[in-house]
Amino acid sequence: MKKISLFDGTTITLEDILNARSARAERQKVLLAEGGAALVSFALNMPGPVKQSVTAKRVFEEGLREIRKAIESLSGTVLSPGEKDESGQPARKTAGKRGVILREETSHETTGSQAFFLLDLPADRIKRKMTEIEEYHALGRLFDIDVIGPDGIPLSRTQFGLPARTCMVCGENAKICARSGAHSAEIIAYTLDDLVHSYFRDKEADRLAICATRALLYEVSTTPKPGLVDRANQGSHSDMDYFTFVDSSATLCHWFRDMFCVGWDHADDSPEELFRRLQFIGKMADRAMFRATGGVNTHQGLIYAVTIIAAAIGKMMRTGSAEEIPEKELIEECRRIGRCSLQEKFGSSGKLTKTAFGARGEAAEGFPHALNIGLPAIRRWLAEGCSLNDASCAALLAIIAETEDTNMIRRGGSGEAERRREEAREILRSMTAETIVADISKLDSDYIRHHLSPGGSADILAISLLFCFCEEEGILTGEHA
Incomplete structure (x- = not known):
């Protein structure tokens, strides 16, 4: 039996990956310039030259749903992702006097899916919620959710006494495993596909x-x-x-x-x-x-x-x-x-x-x-x-x-x-x-x-x-x- 795979997609080059990272960083700056207390930037952790596939989009949608639920729980805002407002952005219904979601953007490219939420909510509260998703959702190890403050600096886990991300293969510190090349690309891909x-x-x-x-x-x-x-x-x-x-x-x-x-x-x-x-x-x-x-x-x-x-x-x-x-x-x-x-x-x-x-x-x-x-x-x-x-x-x-x-x-x-x-x-x-x-x-x-x-x-x-x-x-x- 062939398993469904994250990596049944188009191979892209290192240059494509680097250009996508630069474009994401630029878009983050543009959105933060509009104001707001925090920006959530969401993508997937997909090692290797394939960043997009049918299964990857499905995983991304799972993460997107969890992020929306987390924002709702913090703000009393009910998101309506299928509806659009006059500017073409997803519409939303808000329990308070003003919307906490100033802007939401989602895109699906061969270099990967990504989403941005510009929020009128304290960055530290958002960071804790996003870390819960990464830690406790069954697919959380695949979710890359950055929370960026109005100063443009991403909030780190260590600032809040939260644990470092663990390796998806062995459960040790992910950064140490990545730096040392502890696991082959084949082992990582197999582990993710099985998950x-x-x-x-x-x-x-x-x-x-x-x-x-x-x-x-x-x-x-x-x-x-x-x-x-x-x-x-x-x-x-x-x-x-x-x-x-x-x-x-x-x-x-x-x-x-x-x-x-x-x-x-x-x-x-x-x-x-x-x-x-x-x-x-x-x-x-x-x-x-x-x-x-x-x-x-x-x-x-x-x-x-x-x-x-x-x-x-x-x-x-x-x-x-x-x-x-x-x-x-x-x-x-x-x-x-x-x-x-x-x-x-x-x-x-x-x-x-x-x-x-x-x-x-x-x-x-x-x-x-x-x-x-x-x-x-x-x-x-x-x-x-x-x-x-x-x-x-x-x-x-x-x-x-x-x-x-x-x-x-x-x-x-x-x-x-x-x-x-x-x-x-x-x-x-x-x-x-x-x-x-x-x-x-x-x-x-x-x-x-x-x-x-x-x-x-x-x-x-x-x-x-x-x-x-x-x-x-x-x-x-x-x-x-």
Whole structure:
């Protein structure tokens, strides 16, 4: 597996580097001449002849976000980097009487990205905040944040009793290692690439795992649900309750993270090879679920679905240049991975039949019921002013109305399952935002009385919620048409 690299960029000359340093120093003088109490100058510490790349820009944006947050915390200023004022500079909203940010400039050149903040804040307070970023952020060793006073002299760490910067390879004093040439360029580059690769992989894996765990918890918390476990009752189930699902969801969180990492780490594998890796981790997640629930199957179908989705997102984030993934592209990746399961079950043709259309079939087709029924229903009812709970209740009913739920067929037979689909359609025709809870509460009592449970539909609701949360987090763009 090839790691993402800081140094996949254009090589520049020593003259280019020296000219860029001179230009930066001149720009600092010009900005300081405009007034202000401090100037923050930000760039990246990138040893060697490559100073700019896709990954370097991504690291730079991480640092830029942290610097803005630090300025906000000191001043009560809320920055709006996407907006421009009349002079073409980033707009800002200020809590005080006057803005503390007198000017902000950002540029991206082959000689590296850089940013300047001219501030009306005490330089010593700013220096302490910037040093915290360099010391404690996971990528801080790559951040070169100078704080310059109105006299044009950079503030040093030693002035405030702060520790000297440490070497990114051995942890000793960075200046001593640099002067002595203690580490080769190859070792330094490898260390930095490993740091950056792990940081972005782990950050995105955590975001996905949180979305997936939220989806499981929100699905079981959605109340009322006909015949299903929710906060009000056990539905048609005697072997599980709300807390059984909570235990299972909490146990699965780190497995969802690992599923993403498998996709990221093995992005160059064929779909078949990736699927075999996912089978192994899926089985381990199944065992963890059964241990947490005392042998009760709460999420087996969802484990399969989330395995495919998490790995597909991990693979696409690893190989793509954009941080947000269009849902239509995710669907195709899920299909490629998911259809490997059908080939194992039905031979090389991977032919899909109605009887196969459970968790495997849903993944192999790119989760059509979640994307075309559940997610649009959630959006629609949220737009009507419903809470997420009520929107999820209504979305579940829409899924029941259009899905051949194998759990319903197993418990009531195909005829009863079809009658219940038509019943759901009839309720949806007249249902309003105000009647959602009352309508579904009546249905819940009836389902419990007849021992019916639309478990497959509940899984699709959870997947719909997962896509919804991924959109909120900026993981997916929401374009799946």
